[in-house]
Structure formats: C-alpha cells, structure tokens
Amino acid sequence: MEAEADDQLPFLDTIISRSTDDDYPDVSTQVKPTDKGLFYNFQSFIPGAYKINLIYCLIYRVYRIASSYSIFHKNLLTLKNKFLKNGIPSYLFDSITERFLNNQYNSRPGTAISIKRRVTLVLPFMGNLSIVMRRKLKRIVNKFYYNVHFRIIFKRGRRISNLFSHMDTTGLS
Numbered sequence: 001m002e003a004e005a006d007d008q009l010p011f012l013d014t015i016i017s018r019s020t021d022d023d024y025p026d027v028s029t030q031v032k033p034t035d036k037g038l039f040y041n042f043q044s045f046i047p048g049a050y051k052i053n054l055i056y057c058l059i060y061r062v063y064r065i066a067s068s069y070s071i072f073h074k075n076l077l078t079l080k081n082k083f084l085k086n087g088i089p090s091y092l093f094d095s096i097t098e099r100f101l102n103n104q105y106n107s108r109p110g111t112a113i114s115i116k117r118r119v120t121l122v123l124p125f126m127g128n129l130s131i132v133m134r135r136k137l138k139r140i141v142n143k144f145y146y147n148v149h150f151r152i153i154f155k156r157g158r159r160i161s162n163l164f165s166h167m168d169t170t171g172l173s
Contacts, residue, residue: 013065027067029075042087047125047154055083055096063104116149125154 007018010030017026031037040051058079066072080093121137123130134152141150 024067026071027065028071029062029065037082037085039083039086039088042089045127047131051088052092052096055088055093056100059097059100063100116147118149118151120151120153122153122155125156130154 009016013030015028015030017028019026039054040046042051044051059076062075062079063072066075076097080090080097083093084090119141123133134154137152138150141148
C-alpha cells in the first residue's frame with residue numbers, strides 16, 4: 001500500500017496532490033522511475049497509423065486524468081518531449097494535439113448516424129506498398145458500396161521461424 005509523502009499520493013499511474021487553494025485534489029499522470037520513455041521510433045517499419053494512434057491514445061490519457069488545464073499542459077509537454085526523443089516530428093505531435101482538442105471542444109450537432117456493415121480484410125504489412133493498396137481498395141469499396149465500413153488490418157508477414165514447427169531434439173553432444 002502506498003503512503004502519502006509531501007502531500008502527494010501515487011495511485012494507479014496517477015499522482016493525487018493536496019491542493020492549497022481548492023477543496024478538490026490535483027490529479028496528474030505519473031510514470032514509474034524505471035520508465036525509459038521508449039515508444040515506436042518514427043523511422044520504424046510499422047504502419048503510420050500505429051504511430052499516430054499511439055500519440056492520440058496517450059494524449060487522450062493525459063486529457064482524461066488531468067484535473068486542470070495547467071496540469072494537462074504540463075503533462076502534454078512532458079509527453080511531447082518523450083516523443084521528440086523517439087524521432088516523432090514536432091509538427092506531427094502538434095497537429096495531432098490540435099485535432100484532438102478540436103474534437104473535444106467542437107461539437108457537431110445534427111450529424112446523422114447511419115448503420116454500415118463492417119467488412120475487415122487482413123493482409124501482411126509490406127511497407128509503403130501496403131499503404132497505397134489500402135488507399136486504393138478503400139476508394140473502390142466506398143465508391144460502389146456506400147453502406148459498408150471497410151477496414152484493412154495489417155499483420156506482420158511470414159517469418160522463417162514460422163516454417164519450423166519445433167526445435168531439433170538431438171543433443172549437442
């Protein structure tokens with residue numbers, strides 16, 4: 001069980017602090033001291049959507065946990081520095097943050113919700129070719145089937161280790 005120290009109590013990846021000017025405590029995100037701040041490197045060979053969704057997900061986490069805008073801003077700057085160290089361009093982080101905040105504060109009244117049939121296709125990830133093929137397939141499906149929500153999920157490709165069902169049972173002696 002965690003104990004309070006310096007008017008702060010760590011609890012489930014958060015820090016709850018006593019506020020001097022308010023009746024409610026301040027809540028902010030916390031990372032363990034052993035955290036190295038490693039995420040996907042921007043140059044890594046994974047789909048770009050994974051990188052963008054990771055940024056979006058962690059911004060959402062900071063937004064939901066922070067108890068005030070000043071705490072949100074401070075945690076967001078910390079998060080931005082971690083992503084910059086992993087090679088994510090500053091303009092990309094800023095544009096995703098801007099889009100996130102616009103989605104949170106700009107409501108869209110009167111948007112109609114239509115029920116679409118979900119269709120999912122799983123393909124191996126082959127780099128840029130996969131991204132181009134996904135864009136073209138989605139364009140074709142959306143052109144002819146307006147009531148279908150078409151998704152393409154990429155999985156890692158075949159590996160040599162998948163061709164062998166078990167290790168060699170003979171000893172090395």
